[in-house]
Amino acid sequence: MATTVEIPLIQAAGLSKHFPGVVALQDVELSVTKGEAVAVIGENGAGKSTLMKILSGIYQPDSGEIRFNGEPVALTSVNVAQALGISLIHQELNLADNLDVAGNVFLGREPRRMGLLDKPRMRQQTQVILDQLGASFKADTPVSDLSLGQQQLVEIAKALSLDAKLIIMDEPTSSLSTRESEVLFKIIQDLKAAGLSILYISHRLGEVKRIADRLVALRDGRNVGELSRSEISHDSMVRLMVGRDMSQVFAHTPCSPGEEALRVDGLQTRAHPAHRVSFSVRRGEIVGMAGLVGSGRTEVLRALFGAEQALGGEVTVQGKKSVASHPREAIDAGISLVPEDRKALGIFLPESVGWNSSLPGIERHAKAGLLRNAKAEKQDAEQVVSQMRVKTTSLDTKVGTLSGGNQQKVALGKWIVLNPQVLLLDEPTRGVDVGAKREIYQIMEKLAGEGTAILFVSSEMEEVLAMSDRVLVMHEGRLAGELRRSELSEEAVMRLATGS
Amino acid sequence: MKKVLGIGILFLLVYGVTGAMNPNFLQPYNTENLINWTSLYGIISIGAALVIVTGGIDLSIGSVVGLVGTLLPWLLVQQHWSVPLALLACLVLSVVIGLIHGLLITGLRLQPFVVTLCGLLIYRGLARWLTHDETQGFGNAYDGLRKLATGRIELPFAGAYRLPVTLIIVLVIAVLASFFLNKTVPGRHLLALGRNEEAARYSGIRTNRLTILAYVLCSFLAGVGGILFALDVNSVQPAGQGNFYELYAIAAAVLGGCSLRGGEGSIAGVLIGAAVMRVLYNSINVLGLSTQLEFAIIGLVLLLGVTADEALRKFQARRC
Numbered sequence: 001m002a003t004t005v006e007i008p009l010i011q012a013a014g015l016s017k018h019f020p021g022v023v024a025l026q027d028v029e030l031s032v033t034k035g036e037a038v039a040v041i042g043e044n045g046a047g048k049s050t051l052m053k054i055l056s057g058i059y060q061p062d063s064g065e066i067r068f069n070g071e072p073v074a075l076t077s078v079n080v081a082q083a084l085g086i087s088l089i090h091q092e093l094n095l096a097d098n099l100d101v102a103g104n105v106f107l108g109r110e111p112r113r114m115g116l117l118d119k120p121r122m123r124q125q126t127q128v129i130l131d132q133l134g135a136s137f138k139a140d141t142p143v144s145d146l147s148l149g150q151q152q153l154v155e156i157a158k159a160l161s162l163d164a165k166l167i168i169m170d171e172p173t174s175s176l177s178t179r180e181s182e183v184l185f186k187i188i189q190d191l192k193a194a195g196l197s198i199l200y201i202s203h204r205l206g207e208v209k210r211i212a213d214r215l216v217a218l219r220d221g222r223n224v225g226e227l228s229r230s231e232i233s234h235d236s237m238v239r240l241m242v243g244r245d246m247s248q249v250f251a252h253t254p255c256s257p258g259e260e261a262l263r264v265d266g267l268q269t270r271a272h273p274a275h276r277v278s279f280s281v282r283r284g285e286i287v288g289m290a291g292l293v294g295s296g297r298t299e300v301l302r303a304l305f306g307a308e309q310a311l312g313g314e315v316t317v318q319g320k321k322s323v324a325s326h327p328r329e330a331i332d333a334g335i336s337l338v339p340e341d342r343k344a345l346g347i348f349l350p351e352s353v354g355w356n357s358s359l360p361g362i363e364r365h366a367k368a369g370l371l372r373n374a375k376a377e378k379q380d381a382e383q384v385v386s387q388m389r390v391k392t393t394s395l396d397t398k399v400g401t402l403s404g405g406n407q408q409k410v411a412l413g414k415w416i417v418l419n420p421q422v423l424l425l426d427e428p429t430r431g432v433d434v435g436a437k438r439e440i441y442q443i444m445e446k447l448a449g450e451g452t453a454i455l456f457v458s459s460e461m462e463e464v465l466a467m468s469d470r471v472l473v474m475h476e477g478r479l480a481g482e483l484r485r486s487e488l489s490e491e492a493v494m495r496l497a498t499g500s
Numbered sequence: 501m502k503k504v505l506g507i508g509i510l511f512l513l514v515y516g517v518t519g520a521m522n523p524n525f526l527q528p529y530n531t532e533n534l535i536n537w538t539s540l541y542g543i544i545s546i547g548a549a550l551v552i553v554t555g556g557i558d559l560s561i562g563s564v565v566g567l568v569g570t571l572l573p574w575l576l577v578q579q580h581w582s583v584p585l586a587l588l589a590c591l592v593l594s595v596v597i598g599l600i601h602g603l604l605i606t607g608l609r610l611q612p613f614v615v616t617l618c619g620l621l622i623y624r625g626l627a628r629w630l631t632h633d634e635t636q637g638f639g640n641a642y643d644g645l646r647k648l649a650t651g652r653i654e655l656p657f658a659g660a661y662r663l664p665v666t667l668i669i670v671l672v673i674a675v676l677a678s679f680f681l682n683k684t685v686p687g688r689h690l691l692a693l694g695r696n697e698e699a700a701r702y703s704g705i706r707t708n709r710l711t712i713l714a715y716v717l718c719s720f721l722a723g724v725g726g727i728l729f730a731l732d733v734n735s736v737q738p739a740g741q742g743n744f745y746e747l748y749a750i751a752a753a754v755l756g757g758c759s760l761r762g763g764e765g766s767i768a769g770v771l772i773g774a775a776v777m778r779v780l781y782n783s784i785n786v787l788g789l790s791t792q793l794e795f796a797i798i799g800l801v802l803l804l805g806v807t808a809d810e811a812l813r814k815f816q817a818r819r820c
Contacts, residue, residue, distance in 0.1 A: 326704075348696055
């Protein structure tokens with residue numbers, strides 16, 4: 001009798017996929033065994049998403065073979081993949097927030113009784129899964145009442161109800177708080193223990209290190225290496241992804257800050273009316289704002305920028321009082337904001353790079369504030385593209401077709417033509433690959449060197465630790481504390497952020 | 501630009517086919533009328549386009565045309581106002597109507613569809629109440645004023661073909677509107693706001709003021725159109741004048757490449773769109789088709805045009 005060699009649950013070999021003008025994947029191999037968590041890492045555009053879409057039946061490969069439990073399969077549609085037991089959880093969650101949890105879990109395959117929805121059965125079956133996951137909400141809770149972390153659980157519950165054997169997670173923690181991420185990691189452990197396999201895509205190397213039994217790195221659509229659990233380290237991962245060393249990614253040199261550029265006294269936001277926030281940022285200083293999601297960081301930035309009306313408090317920019325009630329007033333006072341939600345607020349996706357880059361400056365160049373000066377606008381746009389090193393074929397390229405990193409460079413770069421005194425950044429490197437991250441850090445560094453006061457909100461601990469001259473930590477709407485660079489550590493930040 | 505080309509081809513097609521099937525279609529008298537009506541509809545269509553570009557809609561255009569159209573002869577003939585004063589009153593009223601729409605939409609965050617639907621009902625009711633539903637007209641008086649709409653300019657070397665004054669009016673308006681959208685700061689801001697209102701606000705654009713401006717311009721142009729329509733027909737029925745005109749205007753704007761989602765539109769396209777609508781309407785008469793089919797035919801062509809445009813867009817999206 002032959003010894004049984006364990007057959008991988010899913011095994012892909014020689015996968016290639018071409019899009020017009022682009023080779024998205026070239027001879028890619030990947031396998032996942034039962035109960036294993038495999039992480040796929042790579043910069044944006046490395047082919048991770050294409051690979052996931054092929055494995056979940058959204059795309060068909062041009063060539064290559066996929067075996068499921070040793071049998072060759074053709075994943076011709078999402079339904080075929082789901083029937084086999086492959087479920088994909090998208091980065092942007094796809095839940096109908098007008099339905100309850102059970103309604104979402106059974107969306108499109110609702111149990112019926114005499115032709116009508118069998119709600120009790122839906123809820124009861126959903127509740128069983130939720131209990132199994134240790135969820136704190138119920139099957140009849142409306143999805144709109146759930147936090148992003150809880151919504152993620154709903155997606156997982158949906159996968160489980162489909163009897164998934166392989167769950168593919170695309171950047172699952174990108175919008176979760178640290179605490180919610182912890183819950184997710186725990187659930188992944190439980191799923192593994194129950195024999196499910198996980199394929200995990202993430203930019204966050206810290207969590208890959210915690211979760212992955214094995215790691216596959218892609219670069220430019222090809223396999224560039226694999227690390228076993230014992231080989232996984234921060235530096236080894238970064239090297240595989242970009243072929244560069246860790247120290248080059250984070251390159252902040254502490255500055256000697258100048259005079260006070262921004263002073264905030266007793267700022268009161270609508271989200272947390274009971275608390276007043278006071279702090280200041282000096283010229284040339286990079287100040288990080290840490291805290292859990294929902295701790296009121298974004299609201300502080302929005303109030304400073306006039307995107308939402310502050311309930312009270314005083315804001316002083318370069319010695320001048322300015323409480324903005326519209327972003328326009330903040331901009332005129334010298335404050336710019338790069339919002340967290342790039343696609344909805346930061347840039348205009350269907351418009352060109354030139355259009356986007358020149359927008360903030362068009363009024364300054366206009367004759368009598370009215371007649372646009374096309375030449376000056378073009379120079380602005382060229383300045384943005386060259387200074388930010390935006391990778392684009394021309395100024396006429398639609399911003400929506402650029403990679404996330406380059407989109408972010410435009411969202412940030414469009415403000416530099418105004419030479420803002422104070423630059424507010426909300427999650428400046430969210431959904432951006434390591435290469436573009438480094439470039440964005442360099443730009444922050446350069447702007448600070450030129451005297452801009454920078455205040456940035458970030459949920460990435462490494463970023464906060466690496467880039468800040470000083471860190472403000474928010475906890476439930478109040479400023480829980482301030483840490484100088486010499487006092488900075490992950491523990492110190494977390495202690496303040498969790499209020500312990 | 502490609503969209504203007506597409507609608508241009510559609511125009512030439514309809515125009516050419518009708519002309520080939522009935523040579524009378526190309527006669528000076530018919531051509532003159534066609535240009536005249538295209539110009540009148542063009543004016544209100546440009547107004548509609550300015551609102552559609554912001555992602556909004558104005559359903560009250562036809563009722564404003566009706567109200568202003570009844571008010572002008574009523575003020576002149578029944579109330580014996582002077583011509584400048586009566587014209588001024590009509591235009592001020594149009595602007596005030598637009599201002600109210602804009603303020604309700606931006607201040608109270610009411611939906612444009614609802615606000616202007618109420619406007620459609622209110623202005624029509626006011627026009628009928630004011631005149632007790634009696635037909636208004638200028639009679640044989642005000643010939644000079646009526647030349648604004650009925651005037652024809654003789655052209656050298658054009659033989660019997662004369663140029664309607666309204667064409668000059670609509671071209672001036674079109675050039676101004678096009679200049680506004682493409683060459684001025686508020687124009688660019690208006691397009692940005694139509695693309696994504698929140699992103700525009702986050703870029704420092706005063707979106708509320710611009711939205712109000714768009715509705716004011718739309719109602720103003722509806723008022724200008726209302727004056728000219730009234731001067732042209734000379735017999736204004738308060739209950740019927742301008743009925744459905746908002747739909748013609750919106751259809752022309754959409755045919756001309758404005759997306760109802762906002763952020764897109766070219767004034768040249770809108771004018772050709774208005775021309776297509778008028779030529780279609782005219783061809784039904786000239787070709788002896790049943791006029792009862794008028795709406796059905798216009799609706800079908802509109803549907804075809806929009807479908808072809810969407811198909812073309814999908815095709816292009818797949819290529820790049």
